[in-house]
Amino acid sequence: MNRTGAGAPTAVKGTPFHERTQALCQGKNWRRWSGFVSASSYDLTHEHEYHAIRSAAGLIDISPLYKYRICGSDAETLADRVVTRDITKLAVGQVCYTPWCDSDGKVRDDGTLHRLADSDFRLTSAEPTLLWLHENAEGLKVEIKEETEQVGALALQGPRSLNILNEITDGALAELRYFHVIQTQIEGISVHISRTGYTGDLGYEIWVDASDAVPLWDTIFRNGVKHGLAPAGLLALDIARVEAGLLLIDVDYMPAHRAVIESRKSSPFELGLGWTVSLDKRNYVGRTALREEQSRPTEWEFRGLEIDWLSLEDAYAEVDLPPQIPGMTLRESVPVYAEEEQVGYATSRSWSPTVKKYLALAHLQAKYAKIGTELKIEITVEHQRRTAIARVAKTPFFNPARKRATFDVVRTP
Amino acid sequence: MNNYDAIVIGAGHNGLVTAAYLAKSGLSTVVLERSATPGGCAATEELWPGYHVDTGAHSFTGIDQRVLSDLQLSSGELEILSPDPVLVSPQHGRRTLTLHHEPAKSAQSIQPFSDRDAARWPEFLEAMSLATRVLEVLYETLPPRLAKANKGDLWELARLAIRLGRVGRQDALELMRLIPMTVEELLDEWFESDALKGTLATSGITGICQGPMASGTAYLLLHSLVGGGGVVRHRSQLRGGMRALGTALQQAAVRFGAEVRLSSPVSSIRIKERCATGVSLESGEDLEARVVVSSIDPAQTFLRLIDPTELNPEFVRAVKNIKYRGVCAKVHLALDDAPVFGRGEENGTQSAVLQGASIIIAPSIEYLERAYDDAKYGESSKAPYVDAVVTTALDPSLAPEGNHILSAVVQYAPFKLKTGNWDESRRTVLRDSVIDTLSTYAPNLRDAIVHCHVLTPADLADQFALTEGNIYQGEMTLDQIFMMRPAPGWGRYQTPVEGLYLCGASAHPGGGLTARPGMAAARAVLSHSTKNR
């Protein structure tokens, strides 16, 4: 069957969990993620998977994330030089979400940076970043190691995620606060667990050596079933992240180094990530440009939009139809207007089953970005272009207290 | 005192020229030199008792006349000796080719090689000097900014176009045509004699890791003509050895109020908020200044003296991409007898050598190309191109009476070897290849040698602080000149660090003992500091 000859590379690979995910993926609904096959949904529809995330727990294979380890005496210097947040303030055991920029202050990528030890960091990214790290490491004493294929990663997300993990980690999660990481064991398997995720919910990400991936999956599953654990695919995740107001690279913004024209690039301020930008820490890539930008009024903001249901109903009523919106996140950019003038564009749109609203994430000109501003978003109704009212809203749209809460966890003896 | 207006790093000739100009304009200026003598590559050392050897450059084309007059250097301080004939190019089994200041005399020497070439010689000189004249206009101008040019840049460009047009639009176009050519192609358009073409082609390859069949070598030939007063391969040396240049420039700088501190190596350039604020010395001393001018090359300035986190990764990458690839080595011989080049019956050759003419071993373009082939794969040339000179011919005081010094630049000796490094055995092989090569033309040479000294590219790198031993602080290839020199977009002496400038051969218009980069850098510093006042 193998027509490609003995040594031909296959374009796509399975993740370290592929043996298990493959068996579970009933709809054979796969997509590609950074050269790996990744389930869009395991069931024939993704609804159950989404609700598992919000009401019980979902297990998402996030192994295709690029993962790098930065070690050595200048590891902090390198990390601090690359990202916009002040890493000197990141304690051991802490994780931060951060974008990083090119020298013009335009965002190349975003991800999480874990401080595993004083001089040991793990960086996750959506785009390959090995070369960029090396280019910034000139003259520094660091070792940069890519561990994308060597480390499997699972996101266990949802209100029951703590219960599931707590039982198999010997209570080690008791003190694990939001955006922190610990090293522990799950039934003898050495793992890092970070209280992070891409769902805006209570949740954890578990990082494991690829060779232990399958046993880890099995252990979590064995214990999770009674808590309603379900494997969740990327379609469910996509809805959750829109509810959480989280950006997706290539959808909500274009990485600066892939942009063919300047106007496709975005600064952290323009992506609503101003809070991640430290302007007074030591020199880092893009600081000069970001300082300069900060001194000017912002031109663009990244905001949530809530699409007015009644206006949607009106638009559809004209053709005698009830509103029709798809059950998954839409990723095509659509124009946003103030009166007749286009003032922005929405890059992700999704019906939120939890907040029961039609939501969007949008780039808006600053003067139209005030919370509550009434704008119009383009919709297509029965082959015709229309608009519906959309109000600028705060993100996250869904922000449960459990996401950051501390828990009294009883250590099992 | 440890607070200055300007600090100049490196007391090479360009550094001293910059310092002298800055001091002359009233800036309190200090020059910091790591070695115990000023002059950089213009160096003379007493290698053996009584033998004063030019261990760096042994020839130069011409120092910009304005520098000499602006800095009030008298001919007593700096006595320039220029031989005529300028070169001899000995050939196997044939007459020696000799070139003179006087075109007719050169033509006479070319004539036995080719009547046609002899006839075309004056015409060739004329064409080259037209092209050189245009090049000189470009050398006098800050390289234009073309990318994202604003109105000011366009205005500058228009002015440059007018100046070029005044020199001659046809000539400017001809220069445009010549610049990307190979020196082989250029010479093929004019000449047929291998000896003449080989000899002339050497100017197109000096100091670069390219052969005469490489595009852009025609440009380097033209570059070598700038300042030569229309004489091809014009050569000069200084009375008392090349170190006289450093001494004289040091005195001039001091006269204008600059301080020159020798044996004071800089360990880092201090930067605060992306502005240069001074330097730290290896001694631990800190000096402050609002302007720091570095005459050393970009690799050392940016990758060694500056905290890399102060620079953008894109700029660091551009600096790391600068090609150095040194290919020159030097061999110095102390001789107890004058070497006899050329066939016995030709006493003209011998007298030229003893008048200080360059001895060029480059019998053909193919010879040079084959010499380059070795270097391309990381080996020294088996049959190298040699540019030798008996320095004692014009200045007998450099050696004990009756003795001579022969100084030879050898190419190609690549800094980066395919395997291993420049150890003793390599040094010996290099030495022997030069002595063997020269001896085939001057059979008495071998027996006349009393001392021998070799500087491999690695030695040149160490001794003169030249990255990869490149004598131009960066190859003079088309991608590294004008606005691309020293790094793309930084052709105007400034750097991404506010208040930090470059003034060495790495800056426009590049290498050679011309003092042009030093002079132009001083101009750039002064124009900014008056604006900022």
Place this chain on the structure above:
Amino acid sequence: MTTAREYDAIVIGGGHNGLVNAAYLGKAGLNTLVLERRHLVGGATVTEELFPGYKYSVASYVVSLLRPEIIRDLQLPRHGLEILPLESTITPLPNGDYLGRWADHDQTRRDLYRHSPKDAEAYDDFGTLMYQLAWAVKPILGMIPPNPISPSIRDLRTMLKLGGHLRNLTETQFHALFKLMTMSSADFLDEWFESEVLKATMSASGIIGTFLGPRSPGTAYVLLHHYLGEIDGAFRAWGFAKGGNGMVAESIASAARSHSVEIRTEAAVDHVLTRNGRAVGVVLESGEEIRAKTIISGLDPKLTFLKLLEPNDLPDDFLDSIRKYRIRGSSGKVNLSLSELPDFTCLPGVGPHLRGAISVSPSVEYLERAYDDAKYGAFSRRPYLDIVIPSMIDPGMAPAGRHVMSIFVQYAPFHLKGGWTDTQREAFGDTVIDTLAEYAPNIKDVILHRQVMTPLDLQEEMGLTEGNIFHGDLSLNQLFFFRPTTAWSQYRTPVRNFYQCGSGTHPGGGVCGAPGRHAALEILKDLKR
């Protein structure tokens, strides 16, 4: 003997540019005649069935830069042009490994990653930059070069346009373009990549058709060509013409005929007739004289000006500059009929790699040494090979189950020491096969027929001076308004009514057709049509 009829235009040479030129003239209503020396049109763009059932793209073998506006204007698909994609390039290595670049991004990345993780990443960055630069350079290809010596109003406008265009580039892009124009491909790629085989294979595309090595400055900018195809709106523009490359010429000829252009084969032109500094007709080798108001030469500048005209037809300085024009042949071609597919050690068996290009370019040093041989007048002992197997993509090229293979070979200098003889030709062919056999050992056993084209053959058969496939070196001083010579880059010549439309004019070689089209548009402008 004079043909009674006077034509509006005569195009000398039925190569693809001549045909494009004639088609445009015919389309504008000019009564046009094309005169071709050989028995078939196409020049270097021909398919010939040299052995029954086996069709060879004898010289040019892929389609890359054929201008989309020509395809549209002449409706070439309607005239039989069908371009099939060449999806991949693999480079077999002596150690049994290989480098593959495939149609799929992930697959390419994974393969590059095996050789160098950093390169896998740099390759995408490089691709983005090249895409931007190709976009920036594209309008230049469509420009009529201005006359820099005595610019007309239009020329000044062109220069302004060019200047404005360059001003739009970011600094990074501008400097990269500057470097591309001046550097060697090996040096340029050294700034990006560390993997030897990747650099070698990419730089190989910079040396095709040149008498330069990968370390010779001036070879970098050809790297852009690879990306130019991507921005033409023609998805995956690199391809192979169904029926062989001759179908490119055939389809243009068919389009030309549909516009009433007359095409005569086996009608070699001896010289151009001039009267009082203007061209009035041509004389065929047969002695036949044909008159026309306009004469256009699709031949290279040497043939156009030194053979078709008398020296006293042209000014001395012009003649001098044409004599200086560099046109050096460096490549040969080997075409094979195969009983079976080659079996590559690195990728045994039949697979998708055989549908793409196979590049024998294991290292930069390998290519450079190949060049060294040629510099001193020998063909490369181990040459660079660019191989395609057209029958894998178009089964009509060979009898069922059999195959044809096209091998582009470099270097083979036109000025071979001792000259090209039959013995040398066979020795050259043997060298090519021996080289290939190191990577595909079964090749010697599966060859049914072999055709070897030396540069001398390319000259004699295709009318390419010295066998140079681009009608002249693509060096900086022979591009844009220097091509073929300053002040005569606008397709006109010092002889009135005599034009040039070959690859020796801007924008040069490659089967792009732009010179033919540009020349036609200039002629029509002069004729106020």
